[in-house]
Amino acid sequence: MDVDVRFVGPDDKPVIASLMQLYLHDSSEFEPLELSTHGLFDFPWLDSYFSALGREAYLVTVGGRPAGFALVRNDVPGDEGAWNLAEFFIVRGYRGKGVAAQAVRMVLARHPGRWTLSWLVANTPAARFWPRLVDAVAVGPVVRAEGRPPDVPAPTVRVRFRFEN
Template identity: 25%
Template structure:
């Protein structure tokens, strides 16, 4: 499947918000999310992702089919050079295991050059395995992995 990333516009905020319902559903076992009285998960801060210049939000697409989304946080490292963090990354379950996530990750890494940090929540072993595999391939095994005080797995690398 040939995929591409398309920047999310402020006029598409409602689409990103809708996708966050599926994202939160997928994450509910790891982050103990519950639905509210209306049967919805939390109201994700999508307006912040689209209005704050430190974020870049993208839809993952194939032809015109919506497959997921990526949100990248941009900062500066201690040397005042570009640094990026994978803020949110989601592929609809229907496309899981078909290489969509890997292609999207490679595209986003190529698009943003500098220091990278990718974090997965504790016990999300499928995400940890996915990111280790993708980053190992992307960097030719030139990355570091640590765990923080919350036992989150963190991979870091530089692709400048």
């Protein structure tokens, strides 16, 4: 498949916002997310990925058409100097076809070095995908921690690792 990942700016925010609705819909199976009175899920941090230093948005495409996104940041308290794959989504039609693994590698390659990412324990597909992928791309040890961060409504697994091109 012709997978590409490109850094996007404010002009592409509507595409990411549309994909975000699909992502949050999927996520509502694993965490308590509610629709607004307008029938939309709220993601109050989206604007920051188009305006704040240390935050970046990437559009994942397959054959030139939107297939998902990645939101990354390097401003996570306690992880100074590390990039965090804060949100990652691939539409259902491309799952299980290698698109996600290829896209993640492309995103990580943008910032070689220390990375962190987390997933919800209840999200069984994520709990299968992320450990295998991280083990495949990590250079050196992978540090894994389970818990429930204060700002997250459900238990998570968090990993820290290094990625080099």
